[in-house]
Amino acid sequence: MVGTSPKSWSDAARQAVTTASRTVRNIRTVDVVKSSAVVEDGEIVEYRVELKIGFEYEG
Numbered sequence: 001m002v003g004t005s006p007k008s009w010s011d012a013a014r015q016a017v018t019t020a021s022r023t024v025r026n027i028r029t030v031d032v033v034k035s036s037a038v039v040e041d042g043e044i045v046e047y048r049v050e051l052k053i054g055f056e057y058e059g
Helices: 009-020
Strands: 002-005 027-040 043-055
Touching: 002 009, 009 027, 009 043
Parallel strands: none
Antiparallel strands: 002 043, 027 043
16 A cells, blocks of 8 residues: 655555555554655655555454
């Protein structure tokens, strides 16, 4: 799962969890696999995180 934000890496993670929770129930953990940023004119304009999401399976 990938999340992006113009504010921060933590906000990007929150955005990813919010998006994932629309279709995945019982999310329990997130692991940040990779973090990066887009830089324009010497300023960070977008924060990106790649997450591994752990959830409880309902069976």
